[in-house]
Amino acid sequence: MSMSSKRKRIDNLLQIITYGAASVAVIILSLIVVFVFKNGSGLINLDLITNDYHAQYYNGGIENVTSFSNTPKPNILTEEDYYSLKWGIALTDDIDREGKPIIIVSYIAEDSPLYQMYDKNNLDNDSFAIEVENIVQSIKFYDKDSTLSIYGAQHMINELDAESEFREMVFTSLGGGIRGSLITTLYTIGLTLLFALPVGIFTAIYLNEFAKKNRLTNIIRSMIEMLTGVPSIIFGLMGLAVFVPLTVRYTPADSANILSGSLTLAVILLPVIIRSTEESLKVVPDDFRFASLALGANSTQTTFKVVLPSALPGIMTATLLAIGRIIGESAALIFAIGTAIKDDISIFGKSTTLAVHIWSLLTDEPANIELASTISLIILMIVLILNISVKLLSRSYLKRV
């Protein structure tokens, strides 16, 4: 009797530990998601994804204004929008993605004389025009002090309204977008998989299907296992020491670039892909191999016509995990791909992935946690979409066979 009650207590304790551990794991994971969501959801919009990171600077000049605007302040504008009837422009105070105060153009009337502005830097630029959502930095006048964005929108409108000409208006596009880093991430995923998947899959096939089970293959296998545990920053050093000089020498690149980053990531991913492909080849029943061989197929035909197709769902899962690694990797890429945030992306040029973009934002002074969270949210969504699509793909594949 006392034995069974003791047994019962131990069982209860074990159950409590199991449930406790599971709850801790779930709580930590949801806390991360909640934190990222709370901080990041405010900034998320399509502009962030499609915009350039670096703002374009424009210097507009205007001379001999012949006709002024007479459009009254539209109803859609609020108290916060300061409007100049004469110039047909509304300005409003805002803060940018870095948290600094800025003045944004919230409305321009169709008959605004500001459309007569010309590009002072390039007189041939016919498409030059100020647009809604541009940021006005300063307006310089002929006979009085300039008005700057730090004085606020109201001051700027009052100063402008009092004049009928000005020397120069400096305005910029919005900037702060992550289009460049997003494209770099996509390029990096594509290139890395291009390098890592064929090498990894064929190595796994060699190890599992063709290699004799001897000491040499065992050594190779344990070396591969060991590589999965090496910190990625060490691979980053290798990328800097090997792939960056290689790409500089044989391609138009002149420093760390997407190609060198992808090659480094491919090396990081190789052991992961080899291991998981080998695992999925191992679970293919030997019955299939025997049936194929007994039909007079050779071992190559057996491997590529029967074994590999059966292992495909497992290989797809491995690929998904690999993509997750590529999107999330930052330590190695700081060396191997660089930290320069760019808008014009070339495989041989400097640029940076979303993960390194986050790293840059967090090492800025002050750290931009909001934007970093927004980018994290975007990364989470990309991973989620990939996850679901791979699940659907392998499900439809399994249904077919």
Add this chain to the structure above:
Amino acid sequence: MINNVFTIKNLNLFYGKYQALHSINLDIERNKVTALIGPSGCGKSTFLRCLNRMNDLIDSCQIDGEVLYHNDNVYNRNFDVISLRTKVGMVFQKPNPFPMTIYDNIAYGPRCQGIKDKTELNKIVEKSLKNSALWEEVKDRLKDSAMSLSGGQQQRLCIARAIAMEPEVILMDEPTSALDPIATMKIEELINDLKQNYAIVIVTHSMQQAARISDNTAFFHLGELVEYDKTDIIFTTPKEVKTEEYITGRFG
């Protein structure tokens, strides 16, 4: 002599140090069903796998003696294993169709031999399915997955897959042990039809099955061939005491 497809002379087989077969001598006749019976672990399946060299896949397996297929020793160094396996088909204990369509399962063997012509493949598929009595059941769903078939149908598909290679011999390793009585009956009927064109060697645990379908029966015990004769002689007037004890159910 001319009617023998296989002549086995003094065959010994070792798994590492363990000897699984002891100097087996046996002839397999054309257009006959040869049943291999005996208790578990007696070496009958091992012997069967010697005939198409499937034992090659086991690293520790060593063989001496001769397995003559039309007077060529299949264990000769330069004997072509691939062509042997196209001539000696095999059906396994568990139905093991490939995870492909019914059509692709049958066409797999011919395709591996380089046959690509669609009309030829269509002909092979239809003929094989008809000869394995499966055509009527699957002719409208050749593009369905072979995994959607029932166990008995899957096993007949595996027989059709072997027939598609137009072999001379079909080896069957307990082909009905995973099937229900009705599916078993269908397979037995099929074996009876097939022996007009093929030599069939079947390993079975069921003595009734051996008695029903085979012409010759070989009784194995502890890696030795105890007795080999016409099936009705084995089951009515066996020469060896061991055989009589086994078929009357006194051991095994």
